[in-house]
Amino acid sequence: MMASIPLEYGLGLAAVLxxxxxxxxxxxxxxxxxxxxxxxxxxxxxxxxxxxxxHLKQPDGQVMYFFILTMAAAEVAVGLALVMQMYHKFNTxxxxxxxxxxx
Amino acid sequence: MLQLLWLNxxxxxxxxxxxxxxxxxxxxxxxxxISAGTVALSAVAxxxxxxxxxxxGRESWYSQTLWTWFxxxxxxxxxxxxxxxxxxxxxxxxxxxxxxxxxxxxAFMAGDGGYSRFxxxxxxxxxxxxxxxxxxxxxxxxxxWEGVGLCSYLLIGFWYKDYTNARAAIxxxxxxxxxxxxMAVGLFLLFASFGTLNINSLAQQISNQPSGSFLMNLAAIxxxxxxxxxxxxxxxxxxxxxxxxxxxxxxxxxxxxxxxxAGVYLIARTNFIFxxxxxxxxxxxxxxxxxxxxxxxxxxxxxxxxxxxxYSTISQIGYMFLAxxxxxxxxxxxxxxxxAFFKSELFLCAGVVITAVKGEHDIxxxxxxxxxxxxxxxxxxxxxxxxxALPLVTAGFYSKDxxxxxxxxxxxxxxxxxxxxxxxxxxxxxxxxxxxxIVFLGRSNSHVExxxxxxxxxxxxxxxxxxxxxxxxxLPFEMATTTHTGSEFNGAAAGxxxxxxxxxxxxxxxKKRFKLTSKYSIAIHDLCYADWGFDRIYxxxxxxxxxxxxxxxxxxxxxxxxDWLEAAGKACSRALSFSVNGNLRWYAAGVTIGSIILIxxxxxx
Numbered sequence: 001m002m003a004s005i006p007l008e009y010g011l012g013l014a015a016v017l018x019x020x021x022x023x024x025x026x027x028x029x030x031x032x033x034x035x036x037x038x039x040x041x042x043x044x045x046x047x048x049x050x051x052x053x054x055h056l057k058q059p060d061g062q063v064m065y066f067f068i069l070t071m072a073a074a075e076v077a078v079g080l081a082l083v084m085q086m087y088h089k090f091n092t093x094x095x096x097x098x099x100x101x102x103x
Numbered sequence: 104m105l106q107l108l109w110l111n112x113x114x115x116x117x118x119x120x121x122x123x124x125x126x127x128x129x130x131x132x133x134x135x136x137i138s139a140g141t142v143a144l145s146a147v148a149x150x151x152x153x154x155x156x157x158x159x160g161r162e163s164w165y166s167q168t169l170w171t172w173f174x175x176x177x178x179x180x181x182x183x184x185x186x187x188x189x190x191x192x193x194x195x196x197x198x199x200x201x202x203x204x205x206x207x208x209x210a211f212m213a214g215d216g217g218y219s220r221f222x223x224x225x226x227x228x229x230x231x232x233x234x235x236x237x238x239x240x241x242x243x244x245x246x247x248w249e250g251v252g253l254c255s256y257l258l259i260g261f262w263y264k265d266y267t268n269a270r271a272a273i274x275x276x277x278x279x280x281x282x283x284x285x286m287a288v289g290l291f292l293l294f295a296s297f298g299t300l301n302i303n304s305l306a307q308q309i310s311n312q313p314s315g316s317f318l319m320n321l322a323a324i325x326x327x328x329x330x331x332x333x334x335x336x337x338x339x340x341x342x343x344x345x346x347x348x349x350x351x352x353x354x355x356x357x358x359x360x361x362x363x364x365a366g367v368y369l370i371a372r373t374n375f376i377f378x379x380x381x382x383x384x385x386x387x388x389x390x391x392x393x394x395x396x397x398x399x400x401x402x403x404x405x406x407x408x409x410x411x412x413x414y415s416t417i418s419q420i421g422y423m424f425l426a427x428x429x430x431x432x433x434x435x436x437x438x439x440x441x442x443a444f445f446k447s448e449l450f451l452c453a454g455v456v457i458t459a460v461k462g463e464h465d466i467x468x469x470x471x472x473x474x475x476x477x478x479x480x481x482x483x484x485x486x487x488x489x490x491x492a493l494p495l496v497t498a499g500f501y502s503k504d505x506x507x508x509x510x511x512x513x514x515x516x517x518x519x520x521x522x523x524x525x526x527x528x529x530x531x532x533x534x535x536x537x538x539x540x541i542v543f544l545g546r547s548n549s550h551v552e553x554x555x556x557x558x559x560x561x562x563x564x565x566x567x568x569x570x571x572x573x574x575x576x577x578l579p580f581e582m583a584t585t586t587h588t589g590s591e592f593n594g595a596a597a598g599x600x601x602x603x604x605x606x607x608x609x610x611x612x613x614k615k616r617f618k619l620t621s622k623y624s625i626a627i628h629d630l631c632y633a634d635w636g637f638d639r640i641y642x643x644x645x646x647x648x649x650x651x652x653x654x655x656x657x658x659x660x661x662x663x664x665x666d667w668l669e670a671a672g673k674a675c676s677r678a679l680s681f682s683v684n685g686n687l688r689w690y691a692a693g694v695t696i697g698s699i700i701l702i703x704x705x706x707x708x
Contacts, residue, residue, distance in 0.1 A: 025691050034687070101685025 010051025017044035031086060031093050035079045042072045104155040105165050107148045108184050111194060112233035114145035115201075119226040126219030135209035138222035142205050142229060146198040153195050156186055163187075164303075166239055180300060185239030192436055193236035193368055200360040200443045201229040203562045207451050208352040210558040211458075215350075221261060225356065228254035232361035236368055241290050241300040244372075248286070248333070251362045252279050258357075259349040271348035278342040282332015286369075289325030292318075293376075306375040314379045323380035326373055327387060334366025334420050337394045341637050343417055344401075347409040351454030354409060358416040359447035364439050367423045371432045378430070385515050388428020392523035395421030397635055399530030403537065404631045407464040408453050411538050414634075415490065416446060418527060422506055425524060431509035438502035441573045445489035445499060448566035451559070452483045456542060459553040466538055471547030479555065480543050482563040487539045489570040491532030491605060494598030498574030503528060508593045525600055532604025540612045 017040055024037030046065040053061015083093065090098040118141030126134055156165065168183035186194075205225055212221055231250025238244035260272025294300055296318055297308045312319055330336075335343035343363065347354055357363060370377060370387065377384045398418030405411045419442050426435035459476060460469055473480040489499035507528070510521045555563070630636060682693070 022695060026688055026695070029688070031687075034691075095687040099685040099687075101683070 004054070007051060007055040010054075011048055014044045014048035014051065017041075017047065029094050029096055031083050031095055031098075034095070035076070035083065038079075039072060039076070042068055042075075104151055105186070106167065108152050108165070108167050108186060108237070109169055110148040111145050111152065111198065112184070112230050112237060114141045114148065115226045115230035115233065117141055119223050119230060122219050122223035122226060126223055129219070131213070131218045134219045134222050138226055139202070139205050139209055141226065142198070142202045145229075145233070146202045149194050149198040152186065153191050156191050166303075168239075172243070177298060178294070178300075180240045180242040182243065183239040184237040185302065186237065189368075189371055189432070189436060190236050192440060193364075194233060196440050196443050197229065197232050197236060197360045200447050200566075201225075201232075201356065203565060204352050204356050204360065204447060204451070205229075207355075207454075207559055207562040208350075210556050211352055211451075211454055212350065217261065221258075221350070224254055224257045224261070225352075228258065228356060228361055232365070235365055239302060241293065241302065241305070241373075244369075245287070245290060248329075248365060248369075249283065251365060252276065252283060252333075255279070255346065255357055255362050258353040259346045261349050261353065265348075268348040271342075271345040275342040275346050278339055279332045282329045282339055282366075285325045285332070286329025289322055289329065292322050292325060296322075302372065305373075309375050309379060312379055315381060316379070319376060319379040320383055323377050323383035324386075326369060326376065327383060327390075330366030330369045331390065332366070333369070334363050334424070335417050336366070336390050336420065336424055337397055338637065340394065340398070340417050341634065341641060344410050344413045344634060347407070347413055351409070351450060351457065354412070355447045355450035355454070358412070358450060359443040363416060363420055364423075364443070367420065367427065367435055367439055370424075370427045371436060374427075374430075374432055377427075381515070384428055384430065386428070388425050388510075388515060388520055391421045391424025391426070391428055392520050392527075393421075394418065395425065395527040396523055396530070399527050399534065400631045401634050402534040403530060404628050406467060408456065408466050408469075408538065408542065409450075409464060411466070411534060412446070412449055412453060415449075415531070415534065416442075418531065419446070419490075422503065422524065422527065425520060426506040426509060429510050429513035429515055429520070431506065431513065434502070434505045434509045438506055441489070441498040441502040441570070444566055444569040444573045445486045445497075448482060448563065448570050449486040449490065451563060451566065452479055452486060455479055455553075455555045455559060455563075456483075459551045466541045469542045470545040471543070472551065473543040475547070475551040476555075478560060478563070482567050483539060483543065485567040485570050487535040489573075490535045492528060492597060492601045493532075493605070494594070494601060496571065498570055498572065500598065500601070501574035504594050504597045507597050511593055525596060528597055528600045529604045532601045533608050536605045536608035537612045540608060 021037045021039075021041030021044060024040065025034050028034050028037060046068045049061040049064040049068070051061070053059065053064070086098060087093055092098060118137050121137050121141075122134060129137075164185065164187040166183060166185045168181045170182050172180045172182050205222070208221070208225065212218060215221065228251060231247045231254055233247070235244055235247030235251060238247060256272050256276040259275050260269045263269045263272070290300060293305065297305055299305060299308075309319070332339045346357060349357075377387070395418045398414045398416075398421055402411050402414035402418060405414060419438070423435040423438050423442075426432075426438060456469065456472065456476070456479065457464060459472070459479075463469065485497075489497040492500040492503040494500050503524075507521060507524050510517075510524055633639065682689075
């Protein structure tokens with residue numbers, strides 16, 4: 001049996017990844033990078049599930065990760081299609097320039 | 104057969120409902136068929152009921168209750184129709200003249216954008232008028248009364264995109280509203296005093312009342328005010344000339360069959376009240392005499408063909424009021440019927456004339472139309488002849504002669520009212536033939552290509568026939584059967600006056616146009632032209648002060664409350680629109696901050 005990594009390490013990495021993703025979503029203006037950052041956040045969540053599952057000796061965490069994986073794949077498919085449409089329509093990937101509201 | 108009575112007002116109402124619901128989705132032909140069809144069926148029902156009623160007995164009456172409208176304590180007015188000699192005449196005239204005008208309109212309004220809207224309003228107009236004349240209680244009558252007021256507003260402002268038309272519509276509505284309010288108060292008074300608004304029970308209760316009591320006088324004055332407003336009598340006549348803003352068939356309908364005759368009908372219907380208020384009855388006669396003179400003088404100087412006819416209507420309704428005022432109800436209703444024939448004839452002719460000269464209303468720019476529109480020439484001539492009461496051959500002569508005779512013989516009439524009527528007769532033939540000569544004789548000033556189509560011609564022919572033959576119809580009243588003393592003298596006076604008017608008109612207007620030269624005559628001309636300054640007086644005495652007051656009171660205490668409300672609303676709106684700015688990263692940040700707060704709350708609490 002492998003030496004187990006302490007739970008704190010796993011969760012800490014997940015928190016760092018999640019924060020990086022969140023910062024990416026907030027500061028990036030390019031829609032592709034925003035999508036990438038969301039992927040990072042999803043994977044951070046997945047990591048947290050897996051770490052918690054291995055700590056509790058339950059398979060549920062890994063099952064949950066598969067769900068997240070599937071969902072993320074679907075999200076990327078839809079998200080990229082939207083990105084294509086956005087580029088088609090606004091000729092830019094910048095979310096600020098694509099804003100048509102005058103608030 | 105009499106049970107068919109309810110079909111008479113309900114069928115046009117049904118047509119109205121159908122046109123309102125489906126009018127936009129069906130073709131214009133279908134609209135015309137629905138409108139004319141329902142009114143025609145209603146007229147057939149009216150004819151069946153009318154013939155049956157006249158055959159079975161003249162003194163009787165028939166009442167049909169469909170259901171109780173509502174019930175509050177002892178007060179339960181019914182949706183019920185009441186038929187007697189008076190309402191049978193009104194019903195027949197309204198149905199048939201209305202039908203003819205609708206048939207004319209199907210051709211006349213062709214190509215107008217609001218075709219189905221027009222016929223929906225027309226149907227509602229006729230239905231309201233039929234409710235008005237057939238109602239068996241005064242509240243139901245008031246429903247029809249307000250209905251015709253509403254429809255006149257809608258139809259005068261039919262071409263509402265032009266501001267002057269909308270203004271004319273509002274003016275008509277507001278001026279008649281003054282009378283309507285007085286009438287409503289009159290109804291309250293009657294109900295408070297007698298506990299019922301049913302016409303028959305009112306008549307029974309009032310027959311025991313002392314004549315000339317304060318209550319009777321007040322009730323009669325209030326009802327009279329309503330009648331004056333609706334029938335455009337002095338001093339509330341100002342709306343009628345402006346009501347010419349509507350399409351011409353509407354003017355025909357308002358003037359001939361519906362609306363303005365409602366006042367005459369109201370007084371004739373509630374004559375039992377007026378008989379008990381002899382002073383008010385005298386006032387009715389004086390108002391009628393004054394109106395017929397003022398209207399006649401104003402008609403004499405107008406340039407717009409429709410305004411001549413409008414003032415002519417005011418003047419002719421004045422005759423009806425004069426007849427009512429001396430207690431000659433049958434004479435008034437007889438003149439109403441004949442007037443409906445020749446005035447609708449004249450208006451419908453005027454519509455064709457205006458179309459033929461491409462929308463020109465000024466009679467001085469027409470001229471010489473008799474060669475180009477020969478059929479119209481004859482139709483208009485017959486209308487004018489009947490209006491000016493050409494002796495022996497026209498219907499107008501018999502009705503006007505009867506009114507003059509009644510005025511002469513009545514105790515309350517007397518020589519002054521009679522001479523007013525006679526001068527009015529002179530004016531009538533003068534202004535009608537002035538219009539006729541200027542429009543149809545003389546040099547031709549305009550290029551005419553338009554020809555009235557078959558439907559229009561047939562309607563004009565029928566109305567021309569009725570304008571001649573209408574005088575021989577015997578009304579189902581007990582007509583003036585007693586031998587009148589001096590009826591030959593009276594007839595001769597009326598006939599000679601009418602002929603003299605035509606001759607003078609010929610001399611003044613047919614060959615070369617008569618021009619006013621002296622300063623005073625021009626001043627008088629201007630006064631007549633501006634309807635004796637009534638409009639200006641009202642403008643200065645009521646409209647301007649009211650607008651000034653409204654302006655002055657614009658920023659009072661109550662308004663500041665609403666100003667605060669408005670400011671608060673605006674601030675909230677600004678705050679919300681700040682948050683909904685379409686910026687994706689703002690939203691993400693919002694979600695993040697919200698989640699952090701939530702998690703913090705869950706953890707800390």
